[in-house]
Amino acid sequence: MIDRDRLYAIFMELCAIDSEPTRERLLADRLREILTELGCTVTEDDTGEKIGGTAGNLIARLEGTGPGEPLLLSCHMDRVVPGIGVKPRIEGEFIISDGTTVLGADDAAGLAAILEGVMVLRERNIPHPPLEIVLTVAEELALLGSGHLDTGRLTSRCAFFLDAGGPVGxxxxQAPEQAKINAVFHGKSAHAGFNPEHGISAIQIAAAAVGRMKLLRIDAETTANIGSIMATGPTNIVVERCEMQAEARSLDPVKLRAQVAAMTDAMEGAAREYGGSVDISVVSCYQAYKLAEDAAPAQRAARAALGIGVPVRFKATGGGSDANIFNRRGIPSVVLSCGYEKVHTTAERIALKQLALLAQWVVAIVADGAVSG
Ligand SMILES: [Zn+2]
Incomplete structure (x- = not known):
């Protein structure tokens, strides 16, 4: 039913268009052009101006041709760095980059699958409910783009985000809440050779704090990581300032609070012990969600997966996505696995077969029984 060659071509075209977070202009323009050709009414919001980016979120609407409540399909337009100058190519059963950049299948696979899905709906006159297609910017910056989206303007109450690894189906x-912790340790400078005893090393405080933390995999639902420690100075001066950035995530908000408290306690304890101080700020990036497996989008996606002959598996993820924002704002949303692998690395790839299945899945979700295969 889908046109595989057309799908692979549009996928590779989208990958080749430069689009790092807050620099999505070229890709947004091309997507707007294609969606308009497909009969959608496309608007762009003012998120670009608000976040210092080159483009806002795109909201495309396609009128329904059949019964049913409106559905929302969504992807993000940005990709992680290095995402400029991507040269996608087919090698064997996969599409890969040349190894110097990511491929950008996250999230061009979703974008291409939605576009191909809409093309098929039109070509085959398949009845479908009204569609809202939301393409966000700066998702990779802790959901910055969807955070600024006015979801009150959307009518759908059943949403599908094409933005997860793992096989189609x-x-x-369920997804975690994430908190970011920024800390600035303050010590006291002194000459490291003449009178180091008068100094307090901010680096030592930070190191002691990290040494007291439980990090990485905390339990089945909880993770924590230090992302950066920054302090610079000549070796002959005791460093008085050290910055640290860390994060914690958990599917369980209570466990997240506990992990964050343990990390900040370790920072404060170390600062006290060394006679320095620490300024800490904790920001909640996004909230956790857990959707019942019998919720409308979960059931519709599962029916469609069975319809195209792939096994269904409901799962929890350790990463956030725009669905965290939408679920929080009362639009029940699931995230669909897109078949891509090794995302956020230059070894990122997607199997041709998975990309084709993803487009079929989109058609089956939207048509929901009006068509098979
Ligand atoms: Zn993504």
Whole structure:
């Protein structure tokens, strides 16, 4: 039913268009052009101006041709660095980059699958409910783009985000909350050779704090990581300032609070012990969600997966996505696995077969029984 060659071509075209977070202009323009050709009414919001980016979120609407409540399909337009100058190519059963950049299948696979899906709906006159297609910017910056989206303007109450790893057929119904911790340790400078005893090393405080933390995998639902420690100075001066950035995530908000408290306690304890101080700020990036497996989008995605002959698996993820924002704002949302692998690395790839299945899945979700295969 889908046109595989057309799908692979549009996928590779989208990958080749430069689009790092807050620099999505070229890709947004091309997507707007294609969606307009497909009969959608496309608007762009003012998120670009608000976040210092080159483009806002795109909201495309396609009128329904059949019964049913409106559905929302969504992807993000940005990709992680290095995402400029991507040269996608087919090698064997996969599409890969040349190894110097990511491929950008996250999230061009979703974008291409939605575009191909809409093309098929039109070509085959398949009845479908009204569609809202939301393409966000700066998702990779802790959901910055969707955070600024006015979801009150959307009518759909059943949403599908094409933005997860794993084989087509896997459906994310649970995702964690994430908190970011920024800390600045303050010590006291002194000459490191003449009178080091008068100094307090901010680096030592930070190191002691990290040494007291439980990090990485905390339990089945909780993770924590230090992302950066920054302090610079000549070796003959005791460093008085050290910055640290860390994060913690958990599917369980209570466990997240506990992990964040343990990390900040370790920072404060170390600062006290060394006679220095620490300024800490904790920001909640996004909230956790857990959707019941019988919720409308979960059931619709599962029916469609069975319809195209792939096994269904409901799962939890350790990463956030725009679905965290939408679920929080009362639009029940699942995240669909797109078949891509090794995302956020230059070894990122997607199997041709998975990309084709993803486009079929989109058609089956939207048509929901009006068509098979
Ligand atoms: Zn993504």
């Amino acid at each position: 896997e459906i994310v119904v």
